Amino acid sequence: MESVSSRSSTRSRARRDLDEDPDDLFDLDIGTSGTAAAISTATAGVGLTRVRLSASSELKEFSGRDASEEKARLWLNRLKSAAWRDGMTGEEVCGQFSDLMSGPARQWYLQLPKKVKKSWTELMEQFRVQYGGKGVSMASRYYHATQRPDETPLDYLYRLNVAGLRANIPYANGTTEEKREHVEHFIRTLNSQEADLAS
Incomplete structure (x- = not known):
């Protein structure tokens, strides 16, 4: 059995190695090789750790400054598509929505009632009214x-x-x-x- 002091010395040695070699910045196995190997072996039967990037990480922020109605609808459709591909719930999409707002769109979002911010259907409806031209004859x-x-x-x-x-x-x-x-x-x-x- 491994003692606490030996684990901490292994972690500090791994951090030191990380500081010395900038190419190891994305080595996910540093300090957790036993855990990562156990998880990947248990799930996939292979000793490799697989990382899947979420589709929503590719989304750009929406500022609302110079966005036309078509661009706003396109951005919203991309968000919905990414959320579907990532298997996100409405609550998770609402949480991410605020992170994707910037500039005037962020100010618009901040003034919305909490009830709207927590409901994906209401949030989407308000976005369509504000930026997608819904409600304009x-x-x-x-x-x-x-x-x-x-x-x-x-x-x-x-x-x-x-x-x-x-x-x-x-x-x-x-x-x-x-x-x-x-x-x-x-x-x-x-x-x-x-x-x-x-x-």
């Missing part, structure tokens, strides 16, 4: 749409057409006047450079 999205700096005029027209369909704007099968209004709205909301070319 389709007509409002159509009339406030503008061309993004990284978007071509044709891509913007496609996006505006979809927003028009969702808002029940009759530009496709409407009267000539309704079609003209749609085209004029498109030209008005183009970036200034493209608008100069269109007029």
Whole structure:
């Protein structure tokens, strides 16, 4: 049987070796080789320790500063997917959610009631309302749409057409006047450079 003093001297020797060799920073067996070997042998029958990185460790923080609705929805979908792959409960996702917030999004999160912070469905719903555009009418999205700096005029027209369909704007099968209004709205909301070319 190993005494307490011999175990502590083994650990201090392992720490000393770790300090001397920077390549051993990720050697998981230092100081716990007997335990790690027993666990891995008991579970896998192999003397190797396997480390599985969680999918949620790859997630980036969400700041909410310059995030569009699409980026916010994409971030939320990535979080849900990572939580599913890691087998996390709703409570665990809520706990991790706060760690992934930064900047204005963190301030938004901190002002939420505790009840919302502890319920994954309520937290997700509040996030969608705040950053995902839920609760904003389709007509409002159509009339406030503008061309993004990284978007071509044709891509913007496609996006505006979809927003028009969702808002029940009759530009496709409407009267000539309704079609003209749609085209004029498109030209008005183009970036200034493209608008100069269109007029």
